[in-house]
Amino acid sequence: MAEHKYTIPRWISLLYRTGQTYIGNRLKHHEVGKGQFMFLNALYREDGLSQDEIADYLRIDKGTTAKALKKLEEQGYITRVAREDDKRFNRVFLTAKALDIKAEVRGVLTDWRSLLTEGFTEEEKDQMLTLLERMGDNAARYMKEEPLQRDEQRGSGKEGEPS
Numbered sequence: 001m002a003e004h005k006y007t008i009p010r011w012i013s014l015l016y017r018t019g020q021t022y023i024g025n026r027l028k029h030h031e032v033g034k035g036q037f038m039f040l041n042a043l044y045r046e047d048g049l050s051q052d053e054i055a056d057y058l059r060i061d062k063g064t065t066a067k068a069l070k071k072l073e074e075q076g077y078i079t080r081v082a083r084e085d086d087k088r089f090n091r092v093f094l095t096a097k098a099l100d101i102k103a104e105v106r107g108v109l110t111d112w113r114s115l116l117t118e119g120f121t122e123e124e125k126d127q128m129l130t131l132l133e134r135m136g137d138n139a140a141r142y143m144k145e146e147p148l149q150r151d152e153q154r155g156s157g158k159e160g161e162p163s
Helices: 008-030 037-045 051-058 062-074 096-100 102-116 122-144 147-154
Strands: 078-082 090-094
Touching (some): 008 037, 037 062, 037 078, 037 090
């Protein structure tokens, strides 16, 4: 493997943190926080998802999803509607306020993606996305393993060495 300045996790962390800052700054006048735009974007793709469906789609834990949706609801961007047959089960819908900023939110995400891929060919963009999807699938598969298995794997390093 060729010498590289940083490791994959370091680059992913840098991209994530920088992206959060970029998007947060571009949307702050709407009071949409760094951690909320992705929930709006998921609902822009398919309005009326359940809270669990949103968490699964974004691969984010249910507690974080609940907190973000609560804030979006307080700000008037979403409403939650309980199912008639099961009041514990909510569908999440965008409000007119959220729909009014859809083009801007989508534009900010498109601008960020363009900034990241400046100078890339279409083939390079496609290859990069394919590799990132595989990495994401690997990470998701790891998270689905039994917690005990994860703990055993973490403890497999030699004493005094990081696992």
